[in-house]
Amino acid sequence: FASEHDLLLATVLLLFAGGIAMSVGYFLSVALTDRIVTLNREAKEIAEGDLSVRVPVTGNDEMASLARTFNEMATQLQDRILTITRQRNELKAVLSSLAEGVLAVDARGRIVSVNKAAARLLSIEPAHAQGRNVEEVIRKQMARDLHDGPVQVVAALPMNLEFVRM
Numbered sequence: 500f501a502s503e504h505d506l507l508l509a510t511v512l513l514l515f516a517g518g519i520a521m522s523v524g525y526f527l528s529v530a531l532t533d534r535i536v537t538l539n540r541e542a543k544e545i546a547e548g549d550l551s552v553r554v555p556v557t558g559n560d561e562m563a564s565l566a567r568t569f570n571e572m573a574t575q576l577q578d579r580i581l582t583i584t585r586q587r588n589e590l591k592a593v594l595s596s597l598a599e600g601v602l603a604v605d606a607r608g609r610i611v612s613v614n615k616a617a618a619r620l621l622s623i624e625p626a627h628a629q630g631r632n633v634e635e636v637i638r639k640q641m642a643r644d645l646h647d648g649p650v651q652v653v654a655a656l657p658m659n660l661e662f663v664r665m
Contacts, residue, residue, distance in 0.1 A: 531562065534566075535562075537554060538565065538569060541553070541554045541569070545573055550573060550577040550580065551577070552573065553573060554570055556570070591612070594612060594614040597614055597616060598616055600614065600616040600617030600618075600621070601617055602628075602633060604633050608632050608634065609630055609633070610629055610633050610636060612625075613625040613628050613629070621636070621637065623636060
């Protein structure tokens with residue numbers, strides 16, 4: 500049917516086309532892999548706490564869309580953490596300036612925060628009280644007061660201590 504020359508030419512053309520297809524495929528896969536590796540590296544940096552990291556957006560394909568979405572997520576995360584930090588600092592400033600004693604307690608009854616007035620009223624170190632059960636801290640302090648010997652009450656003052664559930 501076909502001459503030997505035609506078969507040889509077809510074989511050479513098929514080999515040439517296969518080589519070009521493999522080369523193009525290789526270069527496309529390297530380009531895609533590089534972009535995935537970059538995205539992975541930036542994600543790890545964010546996971547380690549560097550919220551300023553952004554992924555370079557190149558092109559207009561699915562990887563570029565993923566990079567844009569990743570950058571939006573990083574920006575939102577950074578904004579939310581800054582907002583939470585600011586709110587926490589404001590709350591600490593308000594609690595520390597109150598004349599009333601305030602213990603902030605989580606849903607499990609563990610002390611989250613103790614202001615200076617509460618620490619003074621309960622004779623406790625705020626750093627040692629954090630994370631401990633509120634009843635345990637107060638009970639131990641009352642036991643220490645009773646153990647110290649007889650107490651003479653000179654004047655009874657109202658105990659200005661408020662419990663705040665967080």
